[in-house]
Amino acid sequence: xxxxxxxxxxxxxxxxxxxxxxxxxxxxxxxxxxxxxxxxxxxxxxxxxxxxxxxxxxxxxxxxxxxxxxxxxxxxxxxxxxxxxxxxxxxxxxxxxxxxxxxxxxxxxxxxxxxxxxxxxxxxxxxxxxxxxxxxxxxxxxxxxxxxxxxxxxxxxxxxxxxxxxxxxxxxxxxxxxxxxxxxxxxxxxxxxxxxxxxxxx
Numbered sequence: 001x002x003x004x005x006x007x008x009x010x011x012x013x014x015x016x017x018x019x020x021x022x023x024x025x026x027x028x029x030x031x032x033x034x035x036x037x038x039x040x041x042x043x044x045x046x047x048x049x050x051x052x053x054x055x056x057x058x059x060x061x062x063x064x065x066x067x068x069x070x071x072x073x074x075x076x077x078x079x080x081x082x083x084x085x086x087x088x089x090x091x092x093x094x095x096x097x098x099x100x101x102x103x104x105x106x107x108x109x110x111x112x113x114x115x116x117x118x119x120x121x122x123x124x125x126x127x128x129x130x131x132x133x134x135x136x137x138x139x140x141x142x143x144x145x146x147x148x149x150x151x152x153x154x155x156x157x158x159x160x161x162x163x164x165x166x167x168x169x170x171x172x173x174x175x176x177x178x179x180x181x182x183x184x185x186x187x188x189x190x191x192x193x194x195x196x197x198x199x200x201x202x
Contacts, residue, residue: 002047002133006044009109009133011033012033012107012109013032013033014033014034015031015098015118016029016128016136016138017030017090019146020086020090022169023168023173023187023192024160024162024173025162025167026075027081028142028146029073029094030073032138034134037068041064041068047133047136048136049127049136050139050143051143061140065137072101073142075093078185078186081187082188086189098118105119106121107121108121109134110122110124110128111132111135112125112126113126150163157183160183161176
């Protein structure tokens with residue numbers, strides 16, 4: 001759990017993304033500005049990197065964070081990922097999520113390496129979702145949002161186990177590709193998908 005310097009993150013916009021390494025589906029970013037009232041809630045001490053908490057806990061905390069923050073999502077679609085590359089698509093999604101906050105001059109904390117600026121108060125933090133309550137909150141909201149999107153897609157494309165793997169590379173996902181080919185929501189610029197397409201052309 002993130003318990004140190006929580007008060008320092010109130011009034012700070014936290015940004016994180018989910019889906020960067022997936023073979024299919026969108027990349028989702030979220031910007032979160034926590035309200036001061038959240039400091040009085042015990043649930044704040046349960047917020048952590050979305051990858052380190054259970055699905056059930058993520059859903060509970062997602063609802064809690066939404067009630068105690070101002071937030072916005074930004075999405076890069078598959079065609080944008082393929083056209084721009086994953087780094088530029090990540091930047092685009094983060095910029096889209098940040099757009100409603102762009103004029104308020106708040107400090108911004110972003111998970112990851114320093115490769116672009118949203119304003120002159122932007123700070124990039126490696127493993128920020130394990131160090132900043134604002135970034136961790138953004139990671140939870142982005143994860144829950146994207147998981148729901150992948151579950152919807154799994155009802156349309158039934159052979160890839162997306163309701164469980166969320167578009168990431170697993171044995172079942174690979175088996176689905178081998179047996180049924182790729183879909184229009186697979187990332188054709190990603191090596192596993194690109195390699196499959198090359199084999200199909202031979």
